[in-house]
Amino acid sequence: xxxxxxxxxxxxxxxxxxxxxxxxxxxxxxxxxxxxxxxxxxxxxxxxxxxxxxxxxxxxxxxxxxxxxxxxxxxxxxxxxxxxxxxxxxxxxxxxxxxxxxxxxxxxxxxxxxxxxxxxxxxxxxxxxxxxxxxxxxxxxxxxxxxxxxxxxxxxxxxxxxxxxxxxxxxxxxxxxxxxxxxxxxxxxxxxxxxxxxxxxxxxx
Numbered sequence: 001x002x003x004x005x006x007x008x009x010x011x012x013x014x015x016x017x018x019x020x021x022x023x024x025x026x027x028x029x030x031x032x033x034x035x036x037x038x039x040x041x042x043x044x045x046x047x048x049x050x051x052x053x054x055x056x057x058x059x060x061x062x063x064x065x066x067x068x069x070x071x072x073x074x075x076x077x078x079x080x081x082x083x084x085x086x087x088x089x090x091x092x093x094x095x096x097x098x099x100x101x102x103x104x105x106x107x108x109x110x111x112x113x114x115x116x117x118x119x120x121x122x123x124x125x126x127x128x129x130x131x132x133x134x135x136x137x138x139x140x141x142x143x144x145x146x147x148x149x150x151x152x153x154x155x156x157x158x159x160x161x162x163x164x165x166x167x168x169x170x171x172x173x174x175x176x177x178x179x180x181x182x183x184x185x186x187x188x189x190x191x192x193x194x195x196x197x198x199x200x201x202x203x204x205x
Contacts, residue, residue: 003036003100006091008046009076009084010108012056017075019061020044030107036100047074055080088112092120095128095165106172110190114176114183121173128166135159 011023018026024043032038051058056074076084089112091105109117139155140147175181182189 003098003104004038004042004046005050006084006087006101006104006108007032007036007038008043008050009055009080009087010104010111012047012074013076013081013084013111017059017073019071019073020047021071023047023074032100032104035103047072050080055083085111089120092117093123093127095124095131095162110181110183112184114186117183118173118176121169121176125166125169125173128162128169132159132162132166135162 007027008023011026012018014026015022020043024040027033027038027043047056050056051074054077057077057080059073059075061071061073088105088108091101092109094101096102109121112120135155135158139152139159141156141159144152144156176183
């Protein structure tokens with residue numbers, strides 16, 4: 001899965017209707033340019049491509065009275081909304097070594113109902129355990145990495161990463177079940193958006 005599709009669809013959805021500069025500003029505000037491929041060129045390319053694919057609807061906006069070029073604003077179509085939630089659900093349950101997809105999924109998890117988010121995260125934990133078991137069929141952590149030479153350190157790193165992520169996910173589930181955060185249908189969500197015309201302290205450069 002490409003994290004950029006999930007990130008761009010999610011950012012547009014939070015605004016309802018947004019132009020490319022707003023999407024770029026939000027993703028930079030979240031630091032996505034540091035942990036994903038959400039660079040300016042990728043963001044604008046994704047917006048145009050997904051508009052061609054029918055996931056976004058493009059609206060040409062007239063230039064402002066202050067001048068400057070016209071902007072294109074985007075909003076999700078019904079197909080785009082379906083794609084967004086399909087990507088989000090898949091990202092929440094899939095365990096892999098890519099940090100960008102799972103980070104994006106955690107950032108948007110509150111768009112789901114609380115019970116569904118918990119169920120998906122529990123499934124993620126189950127899949128982490130299954131993945132770990134597949135590794136330990138060939139590698140016994142208790143025997144140490146040296147059993148496979150220095151290459152054993154790769155599997156050692158994988159197992160430690162899986163254990164750490166499973167522990168963190170269980171903690172997240174516990175916090176959500178105790179009422180942390182505002183999920184879909186529960187009220188006004190947390191506003192993690194950059195205010196219009198506000199300076200972005202996390203922008204690159």
